[in-house]
Amino acid sequence: MRIPLKITYNFDLISKLLDKFELDYDKDEVEELIEEVQEEIGLEEFEEDLGSTQNIEIGDFEKLTGYEFEGYLKGLFDLLGYTVIETSLSGDQGADLIASKDGQKTVVQAKKYSGKVANKAIQEISAAQRHYKADKAIVVTNSSFTKSAIDLALSNDVELWDGKKLKDIIRELRSKKKEKHLEAQKAMTLNFKDGEKFVKINIPCPFCEENFDYDLEIGKNSFETSCPNCGSEIASKVNVKSTSRTWSCEFCGKEFDTKEKAEKHEKTCRSRKK
Known part of the structure; x- marks a missing residue:
């Protein structure tokens, strides 16, 4: 039976269940198990969504499936000035996106979760950085990261974008686009x-x-x-101005509404004699 997609795989909830039955467990192992289950669900969602298209506005990522979230991030990195390649679903070596900008290569892993992202994502993106010989590694999620994942990211120089940072980046991007739009209007x-x-x-x-x-x-x-x-x-x-064609005297610069008048004036123009 398929696990409902709306279930929140929360470590606290599962730990209470395990404690109730007096079962021993390791926190990291439980979090990684939750992560694997969520990845399986994301793959099922992708298979169901094949052939469907959705128009998604920038900033609207909470209701996306895992596969849609990857596509959303590709569009976001495009807007941030990167040249982006999506890796294949199989054999991606831990990176969902490979983004290049200013001569630097960045590997990106997308994690669309309802719970916290654990160590496994950091391990995968670190391996991807070595595999693709990338200069930088980023894990992006709509939620947050476990403390152990944050510690591991710090020791491996992996950049983490949680839901708050992602929204801040989108907000700043929107603000810059709005400013450019206003400048275009004025000009x-x-x-x-x-x-x-x-x-x-x-x-x-x-x-x-x-x-x-x-x-x-x-x-x-x-x-x-x-x-x-x-x-x-x-x-x-737009500021629209109507302009009629005019002809100017090449000696004094005076303007006339016809070429004939301008030529006639030039023959007797006082500036010509100086």
């Missing part, structure tokens, strides 16, 4: 000629930071569209 001033129906504008996406062209209808001072590169929805106001 966008358009000029167009009389008689034009559309003006082509170049929009800097504040999310993926790629630029794309958009045809803005004349008479409108705002637009709503989606980035063709990352799919993010973008809405912004």
Whole structure:
């Protein structure tokens, strides 16, 4: 019979049960057993979810399955400027993601748990760091870590991201994207000629930071569209100015609305004689 996915595998709960029957147990062994059971459940969830797609917003990771959490972290590291590769489900050597940035390689293990992450995750990512010859190792979870896991991570120079740190990183990322969006709004001033129906504008996406062209209808001072590169929805106001074509005297700089008038003026322009 399959164990229900909603069960919380909590060490305190299990230890009370073992104490009740006066059974001897080792804390680390129990935590590792809980971890193995959760991994088996995560694999079943992945098999059930094959072929399904979900739109997940940044910051919304609590309801994800273990496999979805890995994909979510890949997207997050992409936004943080990394080039990310997902390892295969089998033979990943302890790393779910391999992320590269500024010439440094980082191995990442994702742990979507309801309980605390124990020593096994630290041991696996340390082995993965050696296997992939990575410069850095990170374990990321939505929950927290046991004290022994934290101690082991410190002695092996493994970086730990618990649920709180993960939310802080997402919050900071959102804040930076919002600032870039506001800067893009302020910088966008358009000029167009009389008689034009559309003006082509170049929009800097504040999310993926790629630029794309958009045809803005004349008479409108705002637009709503989606980035063709990352799919993010973008809405912004623009400062639209209409400009008529003018011709200037090459001697005094005076402007005229026709080329003929400018040429006629140049023939008698006082600045020309100086």
